[in-house]
Amino acid sequence: MLVIESNEIREMEERAVSQGKKMSALMEQAGTKVAEIAAEIMYKKKLKKICVICGTGNNGGDGFVAARLLSVMNCNVTVILAGDAKSELAKMNFNLLPNKVSVLSFYSQQIDCAGVIAESEMIIDAVYGIGFRDALDPLVYELVQLCNDNKSAYRIAVDLPSGIVCDTGEIVNGCFHADMTITFTAMKPLHVLYPSMDYCGEIRIVSVGIPKYIYKSCRYAMKTTDEYIAENTMPKRRISAHKGTNGTLLSVCGSYGMAGAAVLSGNAALRTGVGLLKQAVPKSIYPIVAGKLTEAVFIPMNETSDGQIDVNDSNRLVYEMIEKAGAVLVGCGLGTGDNATRLVSTLVESCMKPMVIDADGINAVSTNIDILRHASGPLILTPHPGEMARLIQSSTTAVQQARYKIAKEFAQEYRVTLVLKGANTLIATPEGSVYVNRTGNNGMARGGSGDVLAGMMASFLAQGMSTEKAAIFSVFYHGLAGDQCAAKYSARAMLPGDMVDELKFLFSND
Numbered sequence: 001m002l003v004i005e006s007n008e009i010r011e012m013e014e015r016a017v018s019q020g021k022k023m024s025a026l027m028e029q030a031g032t033k034v035a036e037i038a039a040e041i042m043y044k045k046k047l048k049k050i051c052v053i054c055g056t057g058n059n060g061g062d063g064f065v066a067a068r069l070l071s072v073m074n075c076n077v078t079v080i081l082a083g084d085a086k087s088e089l090a091k092m093n094f095n096l097l098p099n100k101v102s103v104l105s106f107y108s109q110q111i112d113c114a115g116v117i118a119e120s121e122m123i124i125d126a127v128y129g130i131g132f133r134d135a136l137d138p139l140v141y142e143l144v145q146l147c148n149d150n151k152s153a154y155r156i157a158v159d160l161p162s163g164i165v166c167d168t169g170e171i172v173n174g175c176f177h178a179d180m181t182i183t184f185t186a187m188k189p190l191h192v193l194y195p196s197m198d199y200c201g202e203i204r205i206v207s208v209g210i211p212k213y214i215y216k217s218c219r220y221a222m223k224t225t226d227e228y229i230a231e232n233t234m235p236k237r238r239i240s241a242h243k244g245t246n247g248t249l250l251s252v253c254g255s256y257g258m259a260g261a262a263v264l265s266g267n268a269a270l271r272t273g274v275g276l277l278k279q280a281v282p283k284s285i286y287p288i289v290a291g292k293l294t295e296a297v298f299i300p301m302n303e304t305s306d307g308q309i310d311v312n313d314s315n316r317l318v319y320e321m322i323e324k325a326g327a328v329l330v331g332c333g334l335g336t337g338d339n340a341t342r343l344v345s346t347l348v349e350s351c352m353k354p355m356v357i358d359a360d361g362i363n364a365v366s367t368n369i370d371i372l373r374h375a376s377g378p379l380i381l382t383p384h385p386g387e388m389a390r391l392i393q394s395s396t397t398a399v400q401q402a403r404y405k406i407a408k409e410f411a412q413e414y415r416v417t418l419v420l421k422g423a424n425t426l427i428a429t430p431e432g433s434v435y436v437n438r439t440g441n442n443g444m445a446r447g448g449s450g451d452v453l454a455g456m457m458a459s460f461l462a463q464g465m466s467t468e469k470a471a472i473f474s475v476f477y478h479g480l481a482g483d484q485c486a487a488k489y490s491a492r493a494m495l496p497g498d499m500v501d502e503l504k505f506l507f508s509n510d
Helices: 006-018 023-045 058-072 088-095 110-119 138-149 212-216 225-231 259-271 283-292 311-323 338-350 360-366 369-374 385-392 396-401 403-414 449-462 467-489 496-506
Strands: 049-054 076-081 102-105 122-126 154-158 180-184 202-206 222-224 248-252 276-282 297-301 327-330 355-357 379-381 417-420 426-428 434-436
Touching (some): 023 058, 023 154, 023 180, 023 202, 049 058, 058 076, 058 154, 225 434, 225 467, 248 259, 248 311, 248 449, 259 276, 259 283, 259 449, 259 496, 396 403, 403 417, 417 467, 449 496
Parallel strands (some): 049 122, 122 154, 222 434, 276 297, 327 355, 355 379
């Protein structure tokens, strides 16, 4: 799927109209789809009373069409106006409402409207569409809050929940809280960005008649990972493959007290298909990690007094990177402080092979961000929002409120592939492309999940994938493994190790 910004949606509609489509037909199709889905939900849930909140523009026009068609289906429909219809299409469809549809104006009949909203079993929000750019005005704010207060009603947003800025996901002073958003032609940025995605509910994408060739040729802000994977298949292994041709990964992970990070990332790398895993760990945790990671080859490293890999022993790692490894993973459980910073800097400057920098590796980079400009090979960075905030010397809140912009600009400025983790993980490339992942669930929000992802990503790199492809494939399959674990064990009970075990079933047909 594509994620398309508001201006491009308008251009697509204009192109469709210039080639014979009528805007009235697009609106009729939009309202019809809303009515069909709403009727399906009402039938399943045995609901009767519907309230459709309509604005003054074309989004309100979509709502008028839906209200008309729902009344034809013998639903009990009330339309509440958030102002008089202003666009010609909205006026036309308002005038087509049959007499059996009750119409109230919130501006002059607030008490009556409040009563209808409180008694409604379904509320359809068709107030603001993709053109919304500001805060809700006071009366519309009050109207939206009345809708949100009816916790028992099933709430549907038309194209987007009113109060959200389409292209940024910004919410200035509140928004409609939807159980489902029925959006037209394609997802928009607000459907996949924080904080707006929390208020969209289930996303249903419906066609309103834009020809496919117009959709396929449009400019887009983001592409979903599943669409990318449909276009870029997993490389096939040769019949004559051996461990050398399946890639060698050097993993520099773990420290005293953080052996689990090395185990999880290492097992994930092996389950993702790397031919040979060389695991560099401090000598003190070697017995622990080796007991849990039996298929790896180990490089026990000299360590500091606090149990980190000693930077003074890094020549051994540099040799392994230059002479033997196809890719490098650094950072999972590595530790923090001056030693870790110097170690990561040495590896980044010396390594001409593709490298994944995760966790403590990112924390090390954040103290010397310019090291990224001196990297010898291609890099993938995998920060969670807190780590991203440290990289750009900002706050986690600021990162979450501008995820798309920050990820895209950072990847381009530092010429790295950036994986900004979290719900709907973003993958940004040095060339300016951004991908959004839709697999995964909140059961993955626990320590160790990031180690699994980093191991998978580095494994794909070692097997010859580009940084872009390795990032996208690993994020998608990591989320898919999480979804399957949640289905088996529940999101609350699942563990990162369960996700590693689930990988054996995801690649069974390749």
